[in-house]
Amino acid sequence: MKLREIVSTFILTKKNRSFNQLMTIWGEELNKEKVLTEYPRPQLVRDNYTILNGLWNYSIRKEKKRPKTFDGKILVPFSPESILSGVNRQVLPEDYLWYERNFIVNKILSKKRCILHFGAVDQMCKVYVNHRLVKKHIGGYLPFSCDITDSLRTGSNLLTVMVVDYSDTSYHSRGKQTLNRGGMFYTAQSGIWQTVWLEWVPDEYITSIKITPHTKTERIELEIHMNHWEKKAADREIHIEIYEGVKKLTSVKGQGNKFLIPVTEPVLWSPENPFLYDIIIKAGKDKIKSYFAMRSFEVKKDITGILRIFLNGKPYFQNGVLDQGYWPDGLYTAPSDEALIYDIVKMKELGFNMLRKHIKVEPLRWYYHCDRLGMIVWQDMVNGGEKYNMFFLGYLPILFPGFYNRIKDSWYYLFSRMNEKGRNGWIADCRRTVEHLYNCPSIAVWVPFNEGWGQFDAEAAVSLIHSLDKGRLIDQASGWFDQKGGDFRSIHNYFRKVRIVPEKRAVVLSEFAGYACYIKNHAFSEYIYGYQIYKDTYSLNRAVHRLFDVEIKRLMEKGLAAAVFTQLSDVEGEVNGLLTYDRKICKISPIEMINYNKTPEK
Secondary structure, X not given: XXXXXHHHHOOOOHHXXXXXXXXXXXXXXXXXXXXXXXXXOOOOEOOOEEXXXXXXXXXXXXXXXXXXXXXXXXXXXXXXXXXOOOOOOOOOOOOEEEEXXXXXXXXXXXXXXXXXXXXXXXXXXEEEEOOEEEEEEEOOXXXXXXXXXXXXXXXXXXXXXXXXXXXHHOOOOOOOEEOOOEOOEEEOOOEEOOOEEEEEEEOOOEEEEEEEEEOOOOEEEEEEEEOOHXXXXXOOEEEEEEEEOOEEEEEEEEEOOEEEEEOOOOOXXXXXXXXXXXXXXXXXXXXXXEEEOEOOEEEEEEOOOOEEEEEOOEEOOEEEEEEOOOEOOOEOOOOOHHHHHHHHHHHHHOOOOEEEEOOOOOXXXXXXXXXXXXXXXXXXXXOOOOOOOHHHHHHHHHHOOOOHHHOOOOOHHXXXXXXXXXXXXXXXXXXXXXXXXXXXXXXXXXXXXXXXXXXXOHHHHHHHHHHHOOOOEEOOEEEOOOOOOOOEEEEEEOOOOOOOOOOOOEEEEEEEEOEEEOOOOOOOOOOOEOOEEEOOXXXXXXXXXXXXXHHXXXXXXXXXXXXXXXXXXXXXXXXXXXXXXXXXXXXXXXXXXXXXXXXXXX
């Protein structure tokens, strides 16, 4: 591709403010009385909960003071910028977004605690129950909860949430959200965007668990954390049961919070056989249900001496798709559980076994569906930092590919990371993301940084992640500004012929293709963004199949260990998806699944 063409693909135009409002079939059929009613946390399940999704009062004001009147109704958990929320209005950095609703407590139970959960609120919020402040939270992508028992009263209770969202005008983690959408950056969204729910628990209850499978020794390592655990560890007996389907495999009783439990002759998890074990844990009067899988991910040499990714001790080519998790009607929020499932199942049908969740943390139900359906996940951390220098981060690495891996990411000013609070906030979010998603067996790889966006001290990030999770792989710097750490040399290539040069890390093509095909009446805008343009699905389909049948197979023979096709669906001005943005048209036919399962281990 000529220099002029490369540069032109990265020019963002304001013309794409003219757009078509698209709807998915799930958005069209949405029942406002039953919005995302499924249990939000399949990795730690109790049977006593109340979903608070639905219509809330809302207002958007310039003043911080709680409003006396409201602007109307908003459908939670859809952000006000989305069409499904019923508001369809951009919240600005100087705005205060207020939510309010009543909920009923028929009886305040003795020796019970009421926990209020938020899946995610973007970006900073304060939570009040009956005008009493119960929680402050910063960060738009991770869940939080608070014990509201002491603020409750019998009968009607008032829940109020105040939100501020600086979007891309500050250093906070924001993903691809921008107030000036265009090209590879999309509509900013604000406020509550994951399920809100209540849960009654005993006075002493399990707050979290950590399950680590050890396939070689045929056992799991289990850690159990409770509120006030340090006071209860000496005398609290734990009961643990593990099931293989309906068959009880193991029953364990003991004290403390750490257990090594045998899982003899384990059924190994893979995309072809996504088997999950059930586990029930009882601690005092608390009882939770969870699940786990027996599987292992590692990088080592195959019989030919080439570094590959191994799944359960065998080389396994991870054939993936970039998944940004945007929806035309719900933005960050899928309109239904069925919509989440559709994307995963459709990619499996097309021949893929991995999704790279790109710069977004999904609701826990999405990971559960990947776990049970058999879809490997590469999980990106969410990028932040001050305003990016896109000439340095975007254009130069494309135009001069030899230079960017010589740049040190300790030069904070080049990467918009001068603010120490912003760096510390990202580190805290990174830690919490690993801890939050640790029990999702489908996750194989953590990706701290993408294309230098808000990157800093990548070596330290790898050390942090490795200290938290030794059982997964790390793509230290996806795309460019490689600091020579992690498990992969990670390549983004949309314009040039890829060459694989063996080194001390496995080689992965973590973004490629980006083939664009505009489908009339199913595109967000007529002003499109992509890397190579195809006029119809026939020519696109031929190009995609040729790419996999010839180029990817050639690269695999040279040592390519994984590939991530851009991308799962169109997103706003980008029309380089395998699916249209509304998920109503699939643009290609299935490709051949590629793997190395039959290659013997060295």
